[in-house]
Amino acid sequence: MGEPLLRINDLVVEFGRSRWSRFRALDSVSLDIHPGETVGLVGESGSGKTTLGRAVLGLAPVTAGTVAFEGRDITRLPRRARRELANDIQVVFQDPYGSLSSTMSVQEILTEPLRASGIGRSDSIQRVRTLLDQVGLPANSGQRYPNEFSGGQRQRIAIARALAIRPRLIVCDEPVSALDLSTQARVLDLLRQIQDDTGVAYLFVSHDLAVVRHLSHRVAVMYRGQIVESGNASTVTRTPSNPYTQRLLLSSPIPDLNRQRERRMSRSMLQPQSA
Numbered sequence: 102m103g104e105p106l107l108r109i110n111d112l113v114v115e116f117g118r119s120r121w122s123r124f125r126a127l128d129s130v131s132l133d134i135h136p137g138e139t140v141g142l143v144g145e146s147g148s149g150k151t152t153l154g155r156a157v158l159g160l161a162p163v164t165a166g167t168v169a170f171e172g173r174d175i176t177r178l179p180r181r182a183r184r185e186l187a188n189d190i191q192v193v194f195q196d197p198y199g200s201l202s203s204t205m206s207v208q209e210i211l212t213e214p215l216r217a218s219g220i221g222r223s224d225s226i227q228r229v230r231t232l233l234d235q236v237g238l239p240a241n242s243g244q245r246y247p248n249e250f251s252g253g254q255r256q257r258i259a260i261a262r263a264l265a266i267r268p269r270l271i272v273c274d275e276p277v278s279a280l281d282l283s284t285q286a287r288v289l290d291l292l293r294q295i296q297d298d299t300g301v302a303y304l305f306v307s308h309d310l311a312v313v314r315h316l317s318h319r320v321a322v323m324y325r326g327q328i329v330e331s332g333n334a335s336t337v338t339r340t341p342s343n344p345y346t347q348r349l350l351l352s353s354p355i356p357d358l359n360r361q362r363e364r365r366m367s368r369s370m371l372q373p374q375s376a
């Protein structure tokens with residue numbers, strides 16, 4: 102494997118002002134992500150997954166360690182350099198309802214990052230068309246507003262926005278956990294399709310081992326701010342060696358999302374797919 106796209110090295114994040122109230126949310130975390138790779142990050146609530154994603158985005162108070170993107174230290178970038186980095190690193194959040202402005206049309210939502218990166222009006226219009234097509238939304242979606250779409254469709258809009266300026270890495274923080282199972286599977290398939298087409302890498306945060314297995318090449322398991330196990334996605338999610346991962350697996354047995362979806366579809370005999 103060549104050079105990693107992202108290298109997280111011995112990262113420490115602490116919250117709290119005083120020495121006595123300080124809480125270590127990340128404790129010497131190291132993780133690499135390679136171009137075009139999906140690394141799933143699992144762990145129970147409070148284990149530090151979101152904090153790690155936020156640290157990559159420059160949104161967490163890093164006490165020690167480094168985050169490097171394509172070999173460049175991005176741990177503590179000044180605001181302007183961080184804004185420029187948004188061309189390369191984007192994010193998709195969990196909540197497809199709260200993460201999109203309700204007063205902006207889809208066209209405006211998708212044009213905003215294009216304009217911010219200096220892309221002209223006619224190129225933007227063309228790019229929005231391509232993005233809508235890429236995420237499987239109708240061509241006339243641009244004139245509509247987020248509240249006119251379902252949760253799955255909104256998440257497609259959020260994915261289109263993240264893709265707008267062709268990032269190399271997307272931090273996906275629980276991007277499907279607000280969606281029902283069959284919609285989850287379709288959005289995950291979309292993320293994989295986009296990765297095949299564009300070579301984007303994902304840091305995929307989820308508490309759900311089934312979701313992570315569905316999409317990831319490698320999986321890292323977090324427990325109390327540390328990565329306790331990492332490796333090939335199938336090995337970690339089927340035959341984990343760490344006792345904590347084994348407990349996690351027992352507490353959330355993994356259904357096969359595709360098989361569930363097939364069962365559901367054969368039951369409902371192909372209702373229109375709106376997600």
Ligand SMILES: Nc1ncnc2c1ncn2[C@@H]1O[C@H](COP(=O)(O)OP(=O)(O)OP(=O)(O)O)[C@@H](O)[C@H]1O
Nearest residue numbers: 116117126144145146147148149150151152153308
């Ligand atoms: N801004 C903050 N100030 C203080 N503590 C915080 C802050 N953000 C996170 N924490 C703490 O850091 C720990 C890790 O939180 P984090 O949100 O990263 O966990 P998580 O694994 O993503 O959990 P969940 O699956 O519930 O989202 C938790 O104990 C949390 O309370």
